[in-house]
Amino acid sequence: MKKKITARREVLAELREDFSLCGKCKLCQAVMAQQCEDPRFWRNCPSGTRFRYEAYYASGKMEIARCLELAEIEHDEKMKHVLYTCMLCGSCEDRCYPVKQLHPLWVIELLREQAFEDGWAPIERFSNIYENLEKTGNPYGVAPEKREEWSKGMGVKNAIEEECEYLLFVGDDYPCFPSLIPKIQSIARVLKLAGVDFGILGKHEVSSGSALFLIGDRDRFEEFAAKNIENIEKAGIKKIITPDPHSYAVLKEEYTKASDIEVYHLSEILADLISKETIKPGGKVNMKATYHDPCRLGRRHGKFEEPRIILRSIPGFELLEFPRSRKNSLCCGGGGSVFFIEPEFAKWVTKERIFEAEYIGAEAIITTCPICERMFMEAIEETQKNIAVYDLAEVLEKSLQGVI
Ligand code: SF4
Ligand code: SF4
Known part of the structure; x- marks a missing residue:
């Protein structure tokens, strides 16, 4: 590989000011209260709210970093649980x-990396992911040929064999779950309706490495990133669109360090086309729904407005806001790769978010992240709730059909 991607941004010790100066003021346990009128929804740290103890x-975690640095404590099972039940939601x-000008999220991310470097990360609890990645190049264990099946008969270009302006980087989740297949197909149809010239890597797209990045295994992340970069360069494409905020985060934050590429989330491209009136949603979509901000797209990359531009452009669509929205948004439960090892806790968070949607009278939750969508759909199915889940592209497609 030409260039190392994941040279650590900094080591934990370099954030000494941050973890030493944490005043335990507890501001970080809640939302920005001025922007959330109902105290029922003030708590916003999923792991702390669930497990209650200060450590969560x-x-x-700032105190754990401080104590580890001073060798006042040693890692133990409890510490692993504390560190690996954090959703990395960034609230x-x-x-x-x-x-306070401190970076608790950076400290937590680097604590996970430190755990890998020092050999105490609970790697055995992620053995499924590692086995699947080894066998199939995907954390869910779906074979490469199967991962491109969703596109059969849709006239989607193969980016390695045909020239195209954009690569649609599909990500780990959309092609691997039957419930998400209609959503990625809708995304491809919307891009075609909008006249975007794109192709996919198909079976040559391996995991973005996001799950490995989140658990702190930068070395393995680098191997997967290198494979994708090699194929992106083989395809000769400089512009990438992804509908998956987890891929978006690693492509934008890490891949761009090693390759000369521009990275866009799908919502940025579509909002831009709507703003320029290249596409005009004209068909009525009578729906009263709320938009869930995925943590990696909203809080992490500030893309709050783009999805709302799209939804507000749709005639008949009534956009409701969660009491916790935008920077105050609650994680869907799918953050931090926690669902791989603590699925019940993850689902507990998802159910809280669904309660919030019901509380405001939403008949559907719209979002633009495959993990959020899957978490919501699985919890709704289990609880038999009467609320639908749509990808942003699905709602737009309803309006665009025949009305460009
Ligand atoms: S991490 Fe920041 S907000 Fe949270 S207790 Fe420490 S100083 Fe306060
Ligand atoms: S990243 Fe989210 S879950 Fe983790 S400590 Fe911060 S608010 Fe809590």
Whole structure:
């Protein structure tokens, strides 16, 4: 590989100011209260809210970092649980940094990396992911040929064999779950309706490495990133669209360090086409629904407005806001790769978000992340709730059909 991607941004010790100066003020446990009128929804740290002990909040993890550095404590099973039940949702970062100028999320991410480097990360609990990645190049164990089946008969270009302006980087989840296949197909149809010239890597797209990145295994992440970069360069494409915020985050934050590429989330491309009136949603979609901000797209990359531009452009669509929205948004439960090892806790968070949607009278939850969509759909199926889940592209497609 030409260039190392994941040279660590910094080591944990370099954030000493951050974890030493944490005043345990607890601001990071809640939303920005001025922007959330109902106290029922003030708590916003999923792991702290669920497990209650101080250690599970950001302040506890700051203290763990401080104590580990000073060798006051040693890692143990409890510490692993604390560190690996954090959803990496970033709500704590958004509360702490503007007031205290500290970075609790960075500390937590580097603590996970430290756990890998020092050999105490609970790697055995992620053995399924590792086996699947080894056998199939995908954390869910779906074979490469099967991962491109969704596109059969849709006239989608193969980016390695045909020239195209954009690569549609599909990500780990959409092609692997039957419930998500109609959503990625809708995404491809919307891009075609909008006249975007795109292709896919198909069976040559391997995992973005996001799951490995989240658990702190930067070395393995690098192997997967290198394979994708090799194929992106083979395809000669410089512009990438992805509908998956987890892929978006690693492509944008890490792949761009090693390759000369531009990375866009699907919502950016579609909002831009709508703003320029290249596409005009004209068909009525009578729906009263709420938009869920995926943590990696919203809080992490500030893409709050683009999805809302798309939804507001649709005639008949009534956009409701969650009490916790935008920077205050609650994680869907799918963050931090926690669902791989603590599925019941993850689902508990998802159910809380669904309750919030019901509370405001939404008949559907719209989002633009395959993990959020799958978490919501599985929890709704289990609880027999009467609420639908749509990908942003599915709602737009309803309006665009024949009305460009
Ligand atoms: S992480 Fe920041 S907001 Fe949270 S307790 Fe520490 S100083 Fe306060
Ligand atoms: S990243 Fe999210 S789950 Fe983790 S400590 Fe911060 S607010 Fe809590």
